[in-house]
Amino acid sequence: MSSHPTNFTQAQLDWLPWLPPLPAEDLTPRHWDGLVDPARAKSAYFMLLARDPDILGARTRTDKDIFYNQNAGLPRAERELAAAATSRLNGCIYCASVHARFASHFSKRSADVDRLLAEGVEVDLDPRWNAVVAASVALTETPTGFGVADIAALRAVGLDDLAIADAIHGAAFFNWANRLMLSLGEPG
């Protein structure tokens, strides 16, 4: 593989920062709190974001609840589908790789996830996945055309209102994550 990937993939990628991450010896208790998981001190991405630990900690705790909270709502596979579709549309090869893998893992539909990566967000998967992808696309475009028609389309394929709120949050969160990963470094 070349040093910088030129296509969407489910393969594991590295991410290389364009600014110096915080040196480990500079970490204070406030920085450790911002990192949330001590293992994240091994990641160049999180050590770069640790330059502003308060927003990093709040970002990470928001992320975890949107994707990991298993109390009802949208199944994890489809939260990851929203993340992957958003990343595909914005063009974040790194984010798409991570969340395409998660979507494949939780759905066991790796071939469909590959088609999303290869064909883009216009791909025809099945009615339920198409609705999640279309809602993610509508919410990701700027300015957005997301509205009651998208809510109706999600309800029509069986999502209840908590699941719809989860889809909204999954797509919205990746509009945050994509912009950090795209603007502070690159996949390698």
Place this chain on the structure above:
Amino acid sequence: MSQPDVIDLLVGITAGCHLDGLRAQRVQARDNAQASYLALFHPAEPVDISLVERYAVAVFVAGLHRQPAITAFYRAGLAAQPDLRLMLDAEIARGATAGPYGHYPAGPLSAEDKDGPTFTAITDVGPRLAAALAHAHMLVFHPRDASADALRTLEAAAWSATGIVTLSQLVAFLSFQIRVIIGLRALAKAS
């Protein structure tokens, strides 16, 4: 002073309503979306990026999303800067476009490259804020055009590495907060 939950405020969520019940089932996401807002707009110490710069970028970003109520919310943070508020209105009008567009690394995705405008400030907001607005416009509309050179441009306008991280978080967070507000508004309207 305690701050109202911004997403609740701008969606119009009141205690006990349907959306309040949904948000209560994701309490960590709700509390930390608000904690993110507080970290960026009510920081313990606004090092490397001033409060005026934070609110100015927020007004610009919300304006580019064509969200009048959200723009007005952040514009209130510039109560003491009437001239800057007028300049930002002009910059928002100049910056209006539709995204996402941009370019991929040369290769199979080049067929999906989509050209669009790059932004240069037209008013006298000063070199630091002018560089920040140009960067924010790219992140809002064409984030896949981001590059190491874009960060060098910010550095040349006296942005520190930590200031660039906070600026990026601010634009990226607003891209999230604005979409949660739009999404939940639609859900409330459809209920």
